[in-house]
Amino acid sequence: MLPAGYKMATVTDNREMRELPSKWEPKEHEEKLYETWVEKGYFTPDAHSPKPAFSVVLPPPNVTGQLHMGHALDHTLIDSIVRRKRMQGYEVLWLPGMDHAGIATQTKVEAKLQEEEGKRRWDYERDEFVDKVWEWKEEYGGRILSQMRAIGDSVDWTRERFTMDEGLSRAVQTIFKKMYDEGMIYRDYRLVNWSPVLETAVSDIEVVYKDVEGELVSFRYGSMNDDEPHIVVATTRMETMLGDVAVAVHPDDERYTDLVGQEFPHPFRDDLTIKVIADDYVDMEFGTGAVKITPAHDPNDYAMGQRHNLDMPIILDSTAHICDTGTRFDGMTREEARHEICEALREQGRIVKEIRPYVHSVGHSERSGEPIEPRLSLQWFVKVEKLAKMAGDAIRDGKTTIHPAALEPRYFDWVDNMHDWTISRQLWWGHRIPIWYGPNDEVVCCGPDDTPPEGYTQDPDVLDTWFSSALFPFSTMGWPDSTDDLKKFYPTSVLVTAYDILFFWVARMMMFGTYAGQMTEGLGEVPFTDLFLHGLVRDERGRKMSKSLGNGINPMDWVEDYGADALRFALARGANPGVDLPLGSDAGSSARNFVTKLFNAARFALSRGADASAELPAELSDADRWILDRLNEVTRDVNELLDDYQFAKANEEMFHFVWDELCDWYLELSKTNFQPAVMGHVLDQVLRLLHPTMPFVTETLWTALTGEETITFAQWPEAAPYDGAEAERRTASRRIADVQKLVTEVRRFRSDQGVKPSQKVPARIDFAAADLAGLEDAVRDIVRLTPPEEDFTPTASIEIRLAEKTVLVEVDTSGTIDVAAEIKRCEKDIAKQDKELETTGKKLSNEAFLSKAPEAVVEKIKTRREVAQAEKERLTARLAQLEKMQ
Structure with a gap:
């Protein structure tokens, strides 16, 4: 059964292909596509696979949480990485999970019980209250997981974990006992941040x-x-x-x-x-x-x-x-x-x-x-000196690499100056501290397989949530037991997270990961080999998103309005390493327009018979050579950028290539000489390159183009120049650059002459002399210029300087323009430029302004004046020309 909106069509090679709907409607496709991916097990790796492993753990969101733009950025970047790795032939594990979020969850449950039953937690027995929290977790927790599906996270749901799962609790007790026995966990009076409401x-x-x-x-x-x-x-x-x-x-x-x-x-x-x-x-x-x-x-x-x-x-x-x-x-x-x-x-x-x-x-x-x-309080602490040194040395020794390297000093400043960590919380929801007290003040620490002595009472406190989440990379794979997942997928390949939790979570994972590696033979020395730190999502004015400012953006609103692909592309396009990302609705609509542009271009190409399976023809036009060469360069650049976690630059390059070069130039140039194999090849590679960031629309387009089941495991593109002489490639590149210059100048010239964009006018251009004979039909079609008849008489002309030659373009606009109206428009435009010259002139002659204004501001005003002067001269010449035509 095909997804809604598709029907079968037959193409020349007799393969049955999917015909695309007339326009891209994300709501009609995204949920169905995602459920298909999950049902077919595309995201579930095999721990016994011979393929090289690549693994990532999801920074576990709070069980109380909903997806915010910070999560969406995090998930988009991780998903971009893991989808690319699948296409590169890796056995990929992206392991999802949720954090029990001790304080946040207990606070919500207490508020609910107070509202519904008029009771506080002290009104219940401890076990009774904890049961209430579990009930709440099952009913209300995990909303964020459905939202992860909506944005396309390719996680392995069969391995989903929760930090209070039995296996993870076993890991917590194991490492606590080991550290306690080694004197690294102790109890003492220390000053702490105390919440009088939460106690x-x-x-x-x-x-x-x-x-x-x-x-x-x-x-x-x-x-x-x-x-x-x-x-x-x-x-x-x-x-x-x-x-x-x-x-x-x-x-x-x-x-x-x-x-x-x-x-x-x-x-x-x-x-x-x-x-x-x-x-x-x-x-x-x-x-x-x-x-x-x-x-x-x-x-x-x-x-x-x-x-x-x-x-x-x-x-x-x-x-x-x-x-x-x-x-x-x-x-x-x-x-x-x-x-x-x-x-x-x-x-x-x-x-x-x-x-x-x-x-x-x-x-x-x-x-x-x-x-x-x-407040001075009796609490449990972890001695961090040894752990912090191991965490610091792991970075210094290159076992884990921080991207960008500029954030390394912040990491070292933290781990090199860390104080002992308060790990106890006076809550009922969380991992109970595995300490028991005897009737005569005896103290016993029990591991997961130990039975506390009869008559002993367990410590009432629970562990800080960060304690269990610090174990997440290896506890989720079965540690302290030796499991197939640990052998295959640990250490994990990369951790992606925001720089603001570098200290609270990342450094603690490094401490516990290096410690567990030291105490467990064959586990691995570090929890992850690469650490990519992205910035925070802010509003378009660079302010922190907050309820008080009312400037927050709900990513699910963007999924609703623009589609998941647009949300993801907008985020990835702005994600520079370690730098905050200003985000507004313009970014969302721009990304949506890009998705639409890609869809429409692919639909047009398919309607013209684009064929990704056909061999490239022996004879290629200049436009074909140029687009193949540019595709190769873009593929090389994108791979280098993605290898360096430069998501913004990689996606910006893809945007420019698809929008400006493929759609605005190649598709237009190829209309008079369409090569199905070339267009099929380029589209195939473009969809593969964009798939990690825009999985839904690329899946739809690629399966329609190729007839294959899914793009998920399609081979990732690598730069590989097409067969062709270097001289031919340089010539093709120069000719297309000349065509772009010629078309741009002719369009401007037509506008100056008052010729409507859709109106065809006769023109004389010596394409042969300009070494562009093979592109004449395409150029004339693009700029709406017809060949001259025998009685052709030019009314205007322009010389255009190309790379190696100057070409004369002569047009006959007689009968095509309203001269009087054009004179009036020209005079109005000249007056506008005079006003700009007057405004900028006053500022540049004001000594008080010049002495106080920043240099950049002054330079900007000078540039405005120069542009206005050049535009006035052009318009004045045009006016004189029009007056002669009266």
Whole structure:
């Protein structure tokens, strides 16, 4: 059964071919084509195949997620790579999966339960709540997977993985136990980003910074008498002074030399004193040069507290309420305490200065929206020193190559300066930490095959989502077991992702991948051999896409409006390595027009009998030689560019070749001397070259052209010059360049003469003298010039300088133009140029403007003036010519 819109037609070689519909309607073809590909197993590789392997894992999207333009870019580039590799003869695995997204998923489920049942997670038993999350995952999760199908991702759905699958959980427990046993995982009190709403530590990537209007209040510790020892500090978080244990000054600051080492009583707490310490961290030029130190609730203070061995009292509980201070402020929210403490200090006369509003940047929870609280907390950590060194050395030693190389310093800056990683989260959804505690504080770590001792209780925390996703390249293939997939497809060939998760995911995959390679014989030293980092998709003004700006683009809207091929081509055409991609609707409509142009050109060629199976004829026209030579050059360039992950340049070159050279020139030149074999060959190669980026329309056109089942495994084109003497190729190239110049100038000349584009006029051109005799019919057909009759009398002429000769074109426009109307149009155009000359002249004679304007702006205005002057001279000559015709 053929897809809708097709019917059978018979061509000269008696093969049954598909006749194309009159126009390309993506909605009528894309879904059917994709389901056919999947059903026929085109994307399912064989781990026992003798073909060389090429493998990629999909950066696993959150199970809660929907496809956004960043995903669409990611998936388009990966799919372009793997489709090309299939055509190059590789056994290709693109392994899909989803991330359980601990915080994001739990937050959604809690919100749903609160809305529908009026309950929070604490109202359920833990196992009961986790069951609710699994139910939600099955019902609502994975929307992004159907969207992946809609844009054409050629993933192997039979190997789809989820980071909470049993096999992946086994991998998590295995590597955790190994690292714990080696002393690389430990538990300690450290300062973390704390979400009071979610009541868990969150990672840096889950913190967004916003400017807020707050307050900056200065107050004094020590004596209320200015002549006696005291010190003034300032804060935007007055509530934290309940946990102050010191004030730091710079050791070279002479204002405080006599105070260093002194202690002041705390205004509200009898159990704390405020010691003045000296530390190089302090900027003595900022503010009073004195900094209050709250080690348990500020990252810089925490570091200073460690250096000076300070006490670290915790004054905020898990919900950001004041606790354990022994003051009347206990139980207050941080906001309430901020106000009440200010009032209490004012009553004591300690307030020195207040600034309101005071705009400053505050970290907020990306998931729940509230301000993040830096908080000392008992957490699990990974010692990263050894892992980070292995991850760095893998790049330095060339085991993994970063593209573009310009991003290597950012990678090294991260891995060479990494702090120990907080891996525990106070959630219920996720990989439970495999630690059990005994009745007498015994601690046991259990691997996947271990049974915890009877009566022991498991640690309540779960692992950071990044922990399991860092194992994704090898856990998805069966590690820690030895599997056929691991033997065939690991290490993976390339990782494609945006540079913004270079630190959070990529570096951690490198750490765990090198570690697993070291602990597992025959696994491979790195998780991937190439790393391609693309930029972020931004709006057409270069701004980040966000809900607040309302400038986001839903890729599924583009699939609906333009088709998946257009979406993919627009993204690939803008994807330069490591560079952000500005994207607007113009890019979408331009890509859609390109798909339509390709379809219409192919349909025309097929209607004229284009045949990809026929041998090229012995006798080739100049146009044939030229297009074959250009095809060869483009094939060579595109392969070199794609090998270097230069997607934008490769697709731009294909756009130019198809639109400008194949459609606008070769098809027009070949109308008078159509060569089915040449057109069939060129179209065949073009469709193969475009297939990785535009899979749907190329599949449709190629199967119609060749009668084959699918283009999926068609041999990828390589540059291979056609048989022909070099001199003939150079001559053909020069002649076509001359024709292009001739046609362009004649079209402009016709327009100047007021001749309508569709109107034929007689013309005398010595094609033989111009060495273009073989192209005369084609040129005349394109520019609508008929051969002159015996009584031909030219009314206008133009000399056109070609590569080696000058050709005279004479035309007879008598009776074809309205002279009076043309004179009026010409005078109007001259006035327009005069206005431009006046405008640019004023700017270029304005010394104040010239002294301030950037050089590039001035040069642009000079160019505008030069263009206007040349155009005025041309129009003036044309006007004089028209006036003679009256």
